[in-house]
Amino acid sequence: MENELKLLTGAMVTLALATSTLVIMPYLQLSDLKPPAALKPYTSAQLRGREQYIKNGCLYCHSQQPRASTQAPDTQRGWGRASVAADYYYDSPHLLGTMRTGPDLFNIGARQPSADWQLGHLYQPRAYTPGSIMPSYPFLFEVKDKADSGDHVVNLPPGVAPPGKVIVAKPEALDLTQYLLGLDHTYPAITADDVKK
Numbered sequence: 001m002e003n004e005l006k007l008l009t010g011a012m013v014t015l016a017l018a019t020s021t022l023v024i025m026p027y028l029q030l031s032d033l034k035p036p037a038a039l040k041p042y043t044s045a046q047l048r049g050r051e052q053y054i055k056n057g058c059l060y061c062h063s064q065q066p067r068a069s070t071q072a073p074d075t076q077r078g079w080g081r082a083s084v085a086a087d088y089y090y091d092s093p094h095l096l097g098t099m100r101t102g103p104d105l106f107n108i109g110a111r112q113p114s115a116d117w118q119l120g121h122l123y124q125p126r127a128y129t130p131g132s133i134m135p136s137y138p139f140l141f142e143v144k145d146k147a148d149s150g151d152h153v154v155n156l157p158p159g160v161a162p163p164g165k166v167i168v169a170k171p172e173a174l175d176l177t178q179y180l181l182g183l184d185h186t187y188p189a190i191t192a193d194d195v196k197k
């Protein structure tokens with residue numbers, strides 16, 4: 001009986017310690033975090049695009065968490081400064097990602113601000129980066145004989161669209177592009193002192 005009591009007490013202490021380090025302490029540290037002034041809330045198109053980002057598994061190959069130069073050469077790679085908690089203020093759930101089969105996308109909106117490039121690259125990555133292993137997403141586009149009014153025709157490099165056809169972006173592709181263009185965290189990092197002000 002005595003041993004069972006020890007076991008139970010040990011288990012409860014372990015659980016209480018884990019809950020306080022993994023739940024309570026982070027909550028106390030981060031609960032009064034303010035959004036950086038330069039960080040804009042997502043527009044409704046960007047939020048729909050974010051859903052596409054999740055649905056199409058972009059997360060499986062792309063991270064959104066540049067690391068400090070003491071940890072990885074992310075800044076030299078052109079991915080921007082190390083991210084801080086406040087940068088994710090409007091992200092729920094955050095899309096940090098764990099794999100980097102492709103480049104980190106936390107600042108892709110600043111690095112590649114052309115909507116044409118983003119749409120074309122989603123339609124056919126290999127038209128922009130020869131040998132790219134990123135999948136193409138043709139189902140986000142329509143192949144048409146000619147564009148109707150209101151259609152967003154994708155401006156592709158020569159020879160990429162099937163001969164005599166135009167490629168029209170579906171709303172899903174346009175939303176996803178708005179989301180990607182909005183990924184810009186190039187403003188200075190918010191520090192603990194900024195939070196206290």
Ligand code: HEC
Pocket residue numbers: 052053056057058059060061062101102103105108111112125126129132133134135137176180
């Ligand atoms: C199988 C892994 C994989 C998946 C899934 C994937 N990508 Fe990629 N992505 C890559 C690779 C590899 C590259 C680098 C080569 C290139 O530019 O195509 C890349 C490049 C990119 C770039 C250009 C980055 C830069 O710095 O120039 C963007 C933007 C991008 N991907 C967006 C997306 C989006 C949006 C999705 C989901 C719809 C997606 N990717 C899904 C592997 C992937």
